[in-house]
Amino acid sequence: MTVTKRQSSRKSKLPLHLMLLPAVILTLIFAYLPMAGIVIAFQNYKPWLGIRHSEWVGFDNFNYLFDYPDSRQVILNTLVIAGMKIVVGMIVPITFALLLNEVRKSAFKRTVQTLVYLPHFLSWVILGGILIDMLSPTGIVNHVLVQLFGIKPVFFLGNGNWFRFTVITSDVWKEFGFATIVYLASLAGINPALYEAAELDGASRWKQTLHVTIPGILPIIIVVGTLALGNILNGGFDQIFNLYNPLVYHKGDIVDTFVYRFGLEQGQLSFATAVGLFKSAVSMVVIVISYFLAYRFANYRIF
Incomplete structure (x- = not known):
């Protein structure tokens, strides 16, 4: 009886989850996938070299941030x-x-x-x-x-x-x-x-x-x-x-x-x-x- 109720509850909520799915997909594509680009902050990034071949500089950019006068x-x-x-x-x-x-x-x-x-x-x-x-x-x-x-x-x-x-x-x-x-x-x-x-x-x-x-x-x-x-x-x-x-x-x-x-x-x-x-x-x-x-x-x- 409990299993039947759970299955019925899941079926009733399925349309709501399907309505939410496009928003979840868009959030993943435009909010979470671009976070891979954070690695650029630790590189001397050159667009023509790409992320894989740009020089790794660690925290140099952050040090420059705090040393920069403005x-x-x-x-x-x-x-x-x-x-x-x-x-x-x-x-x-x-x-x-x-x-x-x-x-x-x-x-x-x-x-x-x-x-x-x-x-x-x-x-x-x-x-x-x-x-x-x-x-x-x-x-x-x-x-x-x-x-x-x-x-x-x-x-x-x-x-x-x-x-x-x-x-x-x-x-x-x-x-x-x-x-x-x-x-x-x-x-x-x-x-x-x-x-x-x-x-x-x-x-x-x-x-x-x-x-x-x-x-x-x-x-x-x-x-x-x-x-x-x-x-x-x-x-x-x-x-x-x-x-x-x-x-x-x-x-x-x-x-x-x-x-x-x-x-x-x-x-x-x-x-x-x-x-x-x-x-x-x-x-x-x-x-x-x-x-x-x-x-x-x-x-x-x-x-």
Whole structure:
């Protein structure tokens, strides 16, 4: 009887496994098979010699990485930009979700939510072109600053400090609408009886927010925050690549763009692979730690 049940269960799950099979095959082909190329990081790789005949140099590429003058600045840029994106990218959607949750007109609430959600679907290729035009010294933003406030034109994409500010702000503007959905869903799960009890005790809306709303969504905030640590070395290649230029390399160059320039533009494939492998190794350690923290403080686990 037990064997029959097992066979029946396997047959019922077979269509689900078949649906999953194409995704598994694509993952193996495009994510796991290319990992064999990691060996390039330990070679003086020459494309015309191939992996089998290129000179083996061990950890020389990694030593060069830490000795290279710009590598430390690139890592620092990545940590600063990615860290600020994580911090501001959590504060803004949480605040917006709390404010939107207080809106009682559902039609207005849905309209606003849809409008702030739309930028998420625009690629950085499109937004990059728009921002370059708008933020140029002769663009509309500087035109408004000069005409209305008498401020000298600001070179947003040509000054390192302003570039970081622009990158972080534009990324938060693009993604906070999508992140807000997570917190709104969490807010919807709070028991309304808690608000009724707090109101009977004389708590104002602000007190209800402090003592009911925020504690109610605190677990999801911890989960999102800890899991976001896994992206601490992902500064956003597509955004940076479409916005940066040689004038802001010292403040805007991140690990991914650094690898792109050295690997594809300058042909230093072994060094670029070593940098990418170093980033992946550090990211893996951070992801493991973040999942442990998510389980420790929010009881979140994948399996």
